[in-house]
Amino acid sequence: MEKAELLAPAGNLEKLKIALSYGADAVYGGTSTFSLRIRSGKEFDIDSYAKGIEYAHARGKKVYTTINSFPFNAQLKLYEKHIAKMAELKPDALIVSSPGVVQMARKVAPQIPIHLSTQANVMNVLDAQVYYDMGVERIIVAREISLKDCEAIKKSIPDLELEIFVHGSMCFAYSGRCLVSALQTGRVPNRGSCANDCRFPYEIYAHSPESNTTFRLDEEEGIGTYIMNAKDMNMASHVDEILASGVIDSLKIEGRTKSPYYAGVVTKAYRHAIDDFYAGKFDASIYQKELHTTQNRGFSDAYLVSKPFERNNTQSHGFTIQDGTHQVAGLVSEDGLTWRCKDKTCVGDSVEILLPVGVTIEPMENDECRIEEIDGRFYIIFKKIVSTKGKEFNCIHSGDLNDIILPVKLPSYTILRRGIKEAKQKKGLL
Numbered sequence: 001m002e003k004a005e006l007l008a009p010a011g012n013l014e015k016l017k018i019a020l021s022y023g024a025d026a027v028y029g030g031t032s033t034f035s036l037r038i039r040s041g042k043e044f045d046i047d048s049y050a051k052g053i054e055y056a057h058a059r060g061k062k063v064y065t066t067i068n069s070f071p072f073n074a075q076l077k078l079y080e081k082h083i084a085k086m087a088e089l090k091p092d093a094l095i096v097s098s099p100g101v102v103q104m105a106r107k108v109a110p111q112i113p114i115h116l117s118t119q120a121n122v123m124n125v126l127d128a129q130v131y132y133d134m135g136v137e138r139i140i141v142a143r144e145i146s147l148k149d150c151e152a153i154k155k156s157i158p159d160l161e162l163e164i165f166v167h168g169s170m171c172f173a174y175s176g177r178c179l180v181s182a183l184q185t186g187r188v189p190n191r192g193s194c195a196n197d198c199r200f201p202y203e204i205y206a207h208s209p210e211s212n213t214t215f216r217l218d219e220e221e222g223i224g225t226y227i228m229n230a231k232d233m234n235m236a237s238h239v240d241e242i243l244a245s246g247v248i249d250s251l252k253i254e255g256r257t258k259s260p261y262y263a264g265v266v267t268k269a270y271r272h273a274i275d276d277f278y279a280g281k282f283d284a285s286i287y288q289k290e291l292h293t294t295q296n297r298g299f300s301d302a303y304l305v306s307k308p309f310e311r312n313n314t315q316s317h318g319f320t321i322q323d324g325t326h327q328v329a330g331l332v333s334e335d336g337l338t339w340r341c342k343d344k345t346c347v348g349d350s351v352e353i354l355l356p357v358g359v360t361i362e363p364m365e366n367d368e369c370r371i372e373e374i375d376g377r378f379y380i381i382f383k384k385i386v387s388t389k390g391k392e393f394n395c396i397h398s399g400d401l402n403d404i405i406l407p408v409k410l411p412s413y414t415i416l417r418r419g420i421k422e423a424k425q426k427k428g429l430l
Helices: 013-021 046-058 073-088 099-108 125-133 147-156 180-185 236-245 260-279 284-291 420-426
Strands: 005-009 026-029 062-066 093-096 114-116 138-140 161-168 204-208 213-217 232-234 250-253 326-332 338-341 350-354 369-374 377-382 415-419
Touching: 005 013, 005 161, 005 260, 013 026, 013 046, 013 260, 026 046, 046 062, 073 093, 073 099, 093 099, 099 114, 099 125, 125 138, 125 147, 147 161, 147 236, 161 236, 161 260, 236 260, 236 284, 250 260, 260 284, 260 326, 260 350, 260 415, 326 350, 326 420, 415 420
Parallel strands: 005 026, 005 250, 026 062, 062 093, 093 114, 114 138, 138 161, 161 250
Antiparallel strands: 161 232, 204 213, 326 338, 326 415, 350 377, 350 415, 369 377
16 A cells, blocks of 8 residues: 655745654645735745755655646736746645636646636546546545545546545635635635634624613623634544545645644654554554644544534634643754754753654753653753853743754754643743
């Protein structure tokens, strides 16, 4: 059985490198032009995106370019030029959303495979066949599809690749088919500038035009007012079932706007799950423990194994986001010689070392630090904190831009973290 691909988000060049270091087979992203992640896309310009593709290809990995917004008539020529410009960088596929843009991409860049975005909301064999006949090689199916429907599509069109989302933010509507943000802020979801209005708390009022009176409707105690806030998708416990079906070619993680910590931890957890399945030692509790270290809106296994009408626990009415079990303390540089502080860290602190995939370290001690292993996890205890400029700190705080010398070289993009309770105590929040 050929291994399914693990596809991770790349919001900028650093996150692209982190995703690949933590186990992704491929990444997806793009510049802001005509992408559905305008805000994250601004972190990529043409030059840095080209460097990202070169970096990935040098490591035998793939990059899929997002051009998945929906154009107006006035933008068609600009769209055509952008596709041509992206094709020059030789990405491994173009991700597009509409039939017209599929045809345009086939004309402008016939050498680049086309992947159909989840924005097209493909749910059935008929729609899949139409796009396949147009030249689409892979369909990123709707988040609302079932695994059984994926099996039916694959049975009917065996050469069509299927990609599914397994983790990340869920849309209140069919993916991107929402007007709330456009109505309230003028930011259009299908044009890449969603303001995430579904994540806000709302108050409901009843107004009588006859008496010109307005009454606030109180919510039921304990229910909350985040009435449109969908929980985050987390399919890690079903990776074995998904892969055993044999019909899914790529497992996709959402999150181009999320943090480097998210990119590393979530990618590594799903890498672990996929590899364990093929090795015959799948254990969902291991992957869930890591995924719960990240911030989230509560987790749901969404609709792949249960239809929407069978679920009543996919909304998080009481809060918009909650802390995970851990807080990032620092991120190691690409050369492994320095780190930057992400959470207050002092001399004498012990922070956990989260390693990228395929690298190891050994316990050690010198005049500046000690690395110890406890229950299979590694921790570094700082005896000194000194910047590359020679400044010595007793404590260094989040947001400090000094590069701190590592007393021992660590693998590129190693993450330093601590438990959330300890992090809050250090901030005086507990």
